[in-house]
Amino acid sequence: MKRLFCISFLSIFSFYLSFIYYDYDVFDLLFLVPNYCLSLFCLLNLFPENEYKYSFNNIFYVFYYFFFGIAPVFQYMEKVNIWGGILFTEEDYILTTIISLISLVVYRYLNHLFRKRSEKRMRQISNMNSNLYSLESVNSWVLVIISLFSFFVYFKLVDFDVLRLLIRGGDEIEMTSSSTSTSSYLLITKFIRPMSVASLLIFKMLDKKNIVVEVLLWVILLLANSPLGMARFSVAAFYVPILFLYSSKLKKKYNFSILLVFSILIVFPFLNQFRYWGEGDITIGFNFDMFLVGHFDSFQMFMRVIKEDIITYGRQLLGVFFFFFPRSLWPDKPIGSGHFVAGESDLYFDNVSMNFLGEGYLNGGFGGIILFLFFIAWFNAYMDTRFWKSDPKNIFKVNYYLLLGMEFVILRGQLMSFYPIAIGYVCSAFFVYKISKIHFYTKSKFI
Numbered sequence: 135m136k137r138l139f140c141i142s143f144l145s146i147f148s149f150y151l152s153f154i155y156y157d158y159d160v161f162d163l164l165f166l167v168p169n170y171c172l173s174l175f176c177l178l179n180l181f182p183e184n185e186y187k188y189s190f191n192n193i194f195y196v197f198y199y200f201f202f203g204i205a206p207v208f209q210y211m212e213k214v215n216i217w218g219g220i221l222f223t224e225e226d227y228i229l230t231t232i233i234s235l236i237s238l239v240v241y242r243y244l245n246h247l248f249r250k251r252s253e254k255r256m257r258q259i260s261n262m263n264s265n266l267y268s269l270e271s272v273n274s275w276v277l278v279i280i281s282l283f284s285f286f287v288y289f290k291l292v293d294f295d296v297l298r299l300l301i302r303g304g305d306e307i308e309m310t311s312s313s314t315s316t317s318s319y320l321l322i323t324k325f326i327r328p329m330s331v332a333s334l335l336i337f338k339m340l341d342k343k344n345i346v347v348e349v350l351l352w353v354i355l356l357l358a359n360s361p362l363g364m365a366r367f368s369v370a371a372f373y374v375p376i377l378f379l380y381s382s383k384l385k386k387k388y389n390f391s392i393l394l395v396f397s398i399l400i401v402f403p404f405l406n407q408f409r410y411w412g413e414g415d416i417t418i419g420f421n422f423d424m425f426l427v428g429h430f431d432s433f434q435m436f437m438r439v440i441k442e443d444i445i446t447y448g449r450q451l452l453g454v455f456f457f458f459f460p461r462s463l464w465p466d467k468p469i470g471s472g473h474f475v476a477g478e479s480d481l482y483f484d485n486v487s488m489n490f491l492g493e494g495y496l497n498g499g500f501g502g503i504i505l506f507l508f509f510i511a512w513f514n515a516y517m518d519t520r521f522w523k524s525d526p527k528n529i530f531k532v533n534y535y536l537l538l539g540m541e542f543v544i545l546r547g548q549l550m551s552f553y554p555i556a557i558g559y560v561c562s563a564f565f566v567y568k569i570s571k572i573h574f575y576t577k578s579k580f581i
Contacts, residue, residue: 136388137181144199144395148173151204151422156211165210165227172235173203179242180391186522188378188390190514191245193541196394201489201546202234205430208422216431217481219438230437237491237507244511252519267528267567269340274347276570277333281351284329285358291322300360317460324558325565328536330358331372332563335532336570338379370397370542371559375535428486432546435475436492444478448497450550457554471496472548488547514541529567533560 152166152173176199180192209216210227292298334351361369377384377393384390424430438444446468453468461467468474471488475481475496488496494506521534540556 137183140181140388140392141177144177145174148177148203151207155422156207158211161224162210165224165231166207168228168231168235169203169207172231172238173199175235175238175242176203181388185387186518187385187387188538189518189522190538190541191518192391192394193538194241194510194514194545196391196398197542197545198234198238200398201430201432202231202436205425206231206433208425209430209434212426214426216426216428216434217476217483217486219479219481220442222434222437222441226437226441230433230440233440233503234433234436234491237503240504241507241511244508245515248512248515249519252515253523256519256523267530269336269527269529269532269567272336272340272567272570273572274337274340274342274344276572277337277566278347278350278354280566280569281330281333281354281358284326284333285354287322288327288358291319299357299363301362320554320558324555325562327358328372328559328562329566330355331376332532332536332566333570335375335379335535335563336529336567338376339527339532371536371539374539375532378535428483432487432489432492435472435486435488436495438479439475439488439492439495442479444475444496445499445502446474446496450474450493450497453550454553457550468550470548470550486548488549490545490547490549493547493549510545529564532563532567536560536563 148170152170158166176195180195180199185191206227208214210224215221289299330351334348334355337347337351359368359372361373364372384393450468450471453470456464456467459467471493472486473484475488475492476484476486490506490510491503494503496502498505517534517537521531524530536559537556540552540559544552544556
C-alpha cells in the first residue's frame with residue numbers, strides 16, 4: 135500500500151507539473167511526453183517491489199527524478215537559461231531528454247546484471263574473511279580522544295569563532311589566516327573534521343551500552359559538524375548514516391526513499407538559507423521557483439555539452455585520478471568540468487555543476503556516457519550487495535553509510551571536486567578505525 139501511494143502521488147505530481155500547471159501547445163508534447171516517461175521510470179525504480187530497504191539505487195533514481203525529470207519542465211516552459219551562453223531550443227530539450235531516458239534504461243539493465251553477479255559471488259565467499267577489518271575490540275575511549283582532536287583542530291581553523299563554528303557564513307568557511315594553505319584547509323575539512331562522525335558511527339555499530347561515551351561523542355559531533363555550519367552535501371554524508379543507526383523506522387522499506395524526496399523539497403532548501411547567513415529571513419517550505427536557479431542546473435549543463443559537442447577525450451579524468459598532484463608541479467592540470475565548460479561556453483558564472491552523464495560525454499562523447507554508466511551501475515550494485523549480503527560488522531559498512539550520502543553530490547558533480555572529498559571521508563573513517571584498535575590495559579581487561 136505504501137509503495138502504491140508513493141508512486142501514485144508522485145506520478146500525479148509530475149503529471150500536474152507537466153500537463154496542467156502550464157499552458158502548452160502540441161509541439162511541447164514532444165518534450166513533455168518523454169520527460170514524463172523519464173519521471174515515471176525513475177519512480178518505478180525508486181519504489182520497486184523487490185529491492186533492498188535502502189540502497190545506492192534509491193539515491194540514483196531520486197537524483198534523476200528531480201534534476202532530469204521535474205526541474206527541466208520548469209526551465210523549458212519558463213525558457214530559463216540559467217548561466218547564460220547560447221540559448222537552448224525546444225529540439226535541444228527533446229534530444230537531451232531522449233538521451234537521458236535511454237541512459238537510465240541502460241543503467242537499469244547493467245545494474246540488474248551486476249547485482250545478480252555480485253549476489254552469486256557473495257554466496258560463494260560468505261564464510262571467507264568474516265573477521266577482516268572487524269569492528270570488534272575497538273576502544274571506545276580512543277574514539278572520544280580522536281573526536282576531541284578533530285574538534286579542536288577544526289575550531290582552530292575558524293579562529294575559535296563560535297558563530298562560524300556553528301553557522302555557515304559562506305560557501306564553506308573562509309580561510310582567515312594567511313598561514314593556512316589550501317592543502318592544509320582541505321586536509322582539515324575533508325579528512326580531520328569527519329573523524330568525529332566516523333567515531334560515532336563506529337561506536338554505534340558496536341552496540342555498546344556506555345551512555346557517557348555516547349553523549350560525549352554526540353556533543354563533540356554537533357560542535358565540530360553543526361548541520362547549520364556546513365555544505366548540504368556534508369550534512370547528507372554525515373547525518374543520513376546516523377539517522378539509519380538511530381531510527382528503526384527509517385530502515386523500513388520505502389521510508390528512505392520518502393525521506394530523500396522530502397529532503398529535496400523541504401530540508402535542503404531550508405539549509406541553503408544558512409549559506410548566506412544574515413541576508414534574509416529564514417523560512418521553511420518550498421516553491422517551484424527553486425527549480426529555476428543554479429542548484430538545479432544539472433540538466434542544462436548536460437544539454438550544453440551535447441549541444442556544443444564539448445569533448446576532451448579523457449583529459450578531465452586525468453585531473454580526477456591524479457587530484458593529489460599539486461598545480462605547482464602540474465601547471466596545466468585540468469580544472470573542474472563545470473568550470474571548464476563555463477569557460478568554453480562563455481557563461482557568466484563558472485562555479486557550476488557537471489553531472490555524471492555530462493562528465494561521461496565530456497570525456498568521450500556517447501561512448502563516454504556508456505562507460506560512465508557501466509561504472510556507476512557496477513559500483514552501486516557492488517556496494518549494495520556487499521552491504522546487504524554480508525553479516526560481519528566491519529569498516530566497510532561504516533564507509534557504506536558515509537558514501538551513501540555522497541552518491542547524490544557525485545551524481546550532480548563536478549566529479550573533480552567531490553571525488554577527492556569522498557576519498558577523504560573513506561580514508562578518515564579507516565584511520566579512525568585503525569587508531570581505535572589501540573588498547574590500554576587495566577588489571578583485568580581492556581578499557
